[in-house]
Amino acid sequence: MNPSPASPAQANPKPNTHIYQAEYARRLNRVLDHIDQHLDASLELERLAEIAHFSRFHFHRVFAAWMGETLGDYARRRRLETAAWRLCCDMQASILDIALAYGFASGEAFARAFKIRFDCTPSQWRATRDERRVAQVSGAYQKRVRQDSNLSQVLSNPDQMNLKNLCEDDDSYQSFRKKLMEVNIVQLPAVHVAYQRYMGPYGAGVTKFWANKVAPWMQAYGLQDQICYGIGHDDPSVTAADKCRYDACITVPENFSPGTQANIKTLPGGAYAVAKFKGPATDINDAWMLLMREYLPASGMQCDDRPCFEQFSANSALDPQTGMFSCLLCVPVKAL
Known part of the structure; x- marks a missing residue:
């Protein structure tokens, strides 16, 4: 006696794409975490594929498709971005120490890569730290003032204004600043x-x-x-x-x-x-x-x-x- 044919639903079960996509993301996020924790080390493809539980023969392609950049480009970008953050937050560390801490073989190699990524040298990036922070904070407040009030002649010509003074003269800024000084x-x-x-x-x-x-x-x-x-x-x-x-x-x-x-x-x-x-x-x-x-x-x-x-x-x-x-x-x- 021949078995009855399977119904279409049984023969071709509808895949739960949401679950599959979540599982891909969960595995690949483990890889991103591992990379961030080992920026000073050699990142072997086989080890990363093992962490993600993907075939080492196809992992590079899977990673690039999911991230929109190759594994090498991602690791290089994260090393440079983390080094850029460290340059501004750890003023006691030398540029060479930071370069070595994030996997660069020399200060020269770090400087070349940094210049390509940020269009300035590491020392210039560190020297302009406060200017960038003021510009970022001031820009946010300038945008808010523009949205919440009629544009004055000064705001219509932002190149003629002192963004730092606008930010620090703003009442909401001063209230904000006072609250944030209560730090423990x-x-x-x-x-x-x-x-x-x-x-x-x-x-x-x-x-x-x-x-x-x-x-x-x-x-x-x-x-x-x-x-x-x-x-x-x-x-x-x-x-x-x-x-x-x-x-x-x-x-x-x-x-x-x-x-x-x-x-x-x-x-x-x-x-x-x-x-x-x-x-x-x-x-x-x-x-x-x-x-x-x-x-x-x-x-x-x-x-x-x-x-x-x-x-x-x-x-x-x-x-x-x-x-x-x-x-x-x-x-x-x-x-x-």
């Missing part, structure tokens, strides 16, 4: 988290990512009451907007299984400079810039290599009536 050095414990990664421009895209992807996942796993962390891995003044990475992290137990949508990692503990933030979510980048510009240079502290993050409660961070967002800005620090 706190010893934070290491935290076990599950995370999902967003890649793209910071701002509205991150807000939508939490609302549309992370929040439903938290609901499904009963994590609504857990403490959350937001980690922007890249400096948008250095990294192209579409390459910026952001991790939405939720505290979970050690034995937690996140399924296919998330990865697990540990946020390192230690000393952090912690400041309270309360305001529109669109002001968060300004707050980070002011914290780096105003507090750190006068504190006798400097950033170390651990990630900065925002810490907040999913239940109480956003006031639905006012739209105000509350969180702690946490900067990993060490002595100068």
